[in-house]
Amino acid sequence: MKTILVTGGAGFIGSNFVQFLYKNYKDHKIIVLDALTYAGRPENIPQEIHNDGKRFEFLRGDVCNGGLVDSLVGRSDIVVHFAAESHVARSIFDNKIFYETDVLGTQAVATAVVKHYQTVERFIHISTSEVYGTSEYEPMDEKHPLNPCSPYASAKCGADRLVYSFIHTYDMPAVILRPFNQYGPYQHLEKVISRFITSALSNEPLTIHGDGQAKRDWLYVEDTCQRIDLALRAPMERIRGDVFNIGSGEVLSVIDIAHMVLELTGRPKSLIAFIGDRPGQVQNHRSSTDKAEKVLGMRPGRPFREGLQQTIAWFKDNEEWWQKIEWMKHIKIMTKSGEYELH
Numbered sequence: 414m415k416t417i418l419v420t421g422g423a424g425f426i427g428s429n430f431v432q433f434l435y436k437n438y439k440d441h442k443i444i445v446l447d448a449l450t451y452a453g454r455p456e457n458i459p460q461e462i463h464n465d466g467k468r469f470e471f472l473r474g475d476v477c478n479g480g481l482v483d484s485l486v487g488r489s490d491i492v493v494h495f496a497a498e499s500h501v502a503r504s505i506f507d508n509k510i511f512y513e514t515d516v517l518g519t520q521a522v523a524t525a526v527v528k529h530y531q532t533v534e535r536f537i538h539i540s541t542s543e544v545y546g547t548s549e550y551e552p553m554d555e556k557h558p559l560n561p562c563s564p565y566a567s568a569k570c571g572a573d574r575l576v577y578s579f580i581h582t583y584d585m586p587a588v589i590l591r592p593f594n595q596y597g598p599y600q601h602l603e604k605v606i607s608r609f610i611t612s613a614l615s616n617e618p619l620t621i622h623g624d625g626q627a628k629r630d631w632l633y634v635e636d637t638c639q640r641i642d643l644a645l646r647a648p649m650e651r652i653r654g655d656v657f658n659i660g661s662g663e664v665l666s667v668i669d670i671a672h673m674v675l676e677l678t679g680r681p682k683s684l685i686a687f688i689g690d691r692p693g694q695v696q697n698h699r700s701s702t703d704k705a706e707k708v709l710g711m712r713p714g715r716p717f718r719e720g721l722q723q724t725i726a727w728f729k730d731n732e733e734w735w736q737k738i739e740w741m742k743h744i745k746i747m748t749k750s751g752e753y754e755l756h
């Protein structure tokens with residue numbers, strides 16, 4: 414039985430990925446390491462999985478703790494590293510923890526992978542498209558310059574380049590994935606789509622940064638998990654040391670999404686409210702999907718509208734899950750004009 418270590422497995426993408434692994438890798442054991450920050454919740458992983466002591470182990474702990482990480486990597490064949498501070502607005506409010514977790518946490522994981530090179534066959538580092546900053550050309554391929562625009566993006570960029578340097582220095586068996594914007598079940602309400610959906614369901618204003626024209630490339634989280642899985646299954650010699658965008662190529666502006674959420678929840682357009690622009694905002698992102706299609710065999714995911722309908726249905730069915738964290742939907746930050754605003 415092989416063992417897969419998932420860091421950050423109690424967060425949004427990590428918990429969806431743990432459910433995916435549990436369903437599709439029946440002959441594997443899954444170990445989750447998660448510090449259970451405000452963003453991680455053990456109940457994001459179904460009780461059935463927690464109860465399966467043979468195939469599942471949950472450890473509450475800090476990914477920056479080198480000794481702890483080393484002991485877990487030493488028991489693992491595959492490592493998938495999600496653990497991070499992940500919210501741009503929070504990184505504007507207080508950036509130190511972002512560099513600690515995102516950079517030093519990755520340093521701890523990568524160092525352990527190098528040390529256990531004889532047993533760890535594959536390390537998948539989950540980076541982000543935010544490392545690119547606003548697009549200089551579209552669609553953005555993996556050779557796009559790295560111009561991170563927020564503290565979150567620069568911390569993730571540091572981690573991304575750290576992994577790259579370890580690949581070159583220590584011949585680490587790693588691959589770097591750069592997901593674009595994800596949405597779906599279990600996403601924290603601080604992120605725009607879950608915030609819009611829950612605001613609409615509560616008949617509260619959908620607040621939009623700036624003019625709402627910032628455009629992003631959107632992917633439903635189950636489709637993200639399938640793409641990470643492609644990197645798990647691809648022959649290592651084909652992907653070792655490489656970087657892949659994980660995107661859809663389907664781009665929508667924030668205002669378009671707000672309108673679609675209101676239409677699908679049957680709420681009036683008058684719920685839309687504009688606030689100041691977010692500092693560190695990235696204007697346009699469209700992923701090139703060419704490389705992942707050619708090398709990993711990536712196929713198109715579901716259309717955005719379908720994924721959004723599924724996400725709305727999940728939030729309608731799981732009110733208890735999101736009502737507990739509704740108070741964390743907004744964060745107070747200083748905007749470019751020097752005013753404090755809830756973002």
Ligand SMILES: NC(=O)c1ccc[n+]([C@@H]2O[C@H](COP(=O)([O-])OP(=O)(O)OC[C@H]3O[C@@H](n4cnc5c(N)ncnc54)[C@H](O)[C@@H]3O)[C@@H](O)[C@H]2O)c1
Binds near residue numbers: 422426
């Ligand atoms: N959500 C997106 O749209 C998106 C897009 C691109 C990349 N990513 C990347 O994917 C990964 C997962 O993102 P997400 O949206 O699921 O994030 P999330 O904030 O929902 O989850 C992060 C998880 O990491 C855990 N964590 C935080 N600090 C930790 C520490 N010191 N030790 C151990 N665990 C810790 C949290 O408890 C939480 O469970 C991150 O690396 C993020 O940068 C996310």
